[in-house]
Amino acid sequence: MVKVYSQNRDTQFIEIQVKEFPKRHEFTKNKIKTINFELLLWNLLNKIPLKKFFHLFNKCCPRCERKFSEIFIDYYITKQTDCKKCRFKTIFFTTIITFVLNAVSKSLNIPKNRFPEILKENIPLKKLTLSYIEGIGKFGIKVPTIPIGPPVVFWSVTHKCNLNCTHCYVDQDTEELSFVDACNIIDQLSEAKNFILIFFGGEALLRSDIFDLMNYASKKNINIALASNGTLITADIAKKIKETGVGYVQVSIDGLKDVHEQIRGNRTYEKSISAIKYCLNEGLYTCIGTTITKQNVHQIYELV
Incomplete structure (x- = not known):
């Protein structure tokens, strides 16, 4: 049992709310299985030599001369790309990084359907996301994900x-x-x-x-x-x-x-x-x- 203290702005009194948290034995077996499966999956991914596969993230398209990481994040936000040369790569790799971005939005408690809109409006957050995408390009998929620079x-x-x-x-x-x-x-x-x-x-x-x-x-x-x-x-x-x-x-x-x-x-x-x-x-x-x-x-x- 945990007591949560909060101040009511109208009355200026302190209210006490009592919240019941699940007991340890109520933690379902299915939840434990899910966590174990996720850990196993990430461990397997870490052992697969995928680093070279993602090096493209930090390279530039020879036609539009934009960095692929920026092209991918813009496609994730707008679902549009002007460069025909990198269109297939953009759709393919954006599908992959969408799983990563969905995990990021979940950790930030942001609905995944709203995350593209928020990235469009919040430039610093977009840069942080790019840092993690380019980190995948340099270091591969790691747990935790390593950014390209210091956040x-x-x-x-x-x-x-x-x-x-x-x-x-x-x-x-x-x-x-x-x-x-x-x-x-x-x-x-x-x-x-x-x-x-x-x-x-x-x-x-x-x-x-x-x-x-x-x-x-x-x-x-x-x-x-x-x-x-x-x-x-x-x-x-x-x-x-x-x-x-x-x-x-x-x-x-x-x-x-x-x-x-x-x-x-x-x-x-x-x-x-x-x-x-x-x-x-x-x-x-x-x-x-x-x-x-x-x-x-x-x-x-x-x-x-």
Whole structure:
């Protein structure tokens, strides 16, 4: 039995719902057989030398000069292809990758009949899907499927920081990449079908060109996130963060006020709490990030 706590927005009271979950012995034999069959099937596929068969995914059509992976995903979305030269290959291989894409849509809890439409509208998600298709082209069918590039990248864009946290190990004297070099890295990540790029530090907002970098990455159809200690986020900064295309902000809160300020310094707690409010007011998806140490582990449940 599991108790689920939820807040009713109208009454502002906490409601308790009790949900019954199936007992272990109620897990049907048919379900176990299905799982065993799927595992056996994937193990057999892994042993078959299919890698060369899928190398075509990363090659280009000699007539239209488009990458086959892009042709296949577009055909999956629109059911149309303009190039007669690669029409047969497109229909054949799209039929194969449809099984993979149906599995992806199921894992994302998206109805498979709606997945093509969502891919058409969501460019970053389409790039992520292409990354997995091209991964099949390079590595073959694997369990789990290996993408061609990193789906999520954490990037410490500066080691500068306005705080001196007790758990921090960062050397603040480390040199930053130039704006040109940083943009070059973003270009490479975009080419590698990077899905989410998370800027952090140090304190990322201390980098003078951070908004230009986030804006540049956003224009490359990469989902942008920002991790910050929150002390520099005002109402105006939160608005500016939103305007660059950032969709997710993490603010560091390492405990209740007393412990948080033991770790991060005096008068930091209220600033971080205010930062969360400013970000929420701008419609940014906002969460807290906590570094668990001996100093705050006793407060984790209370903090949550």
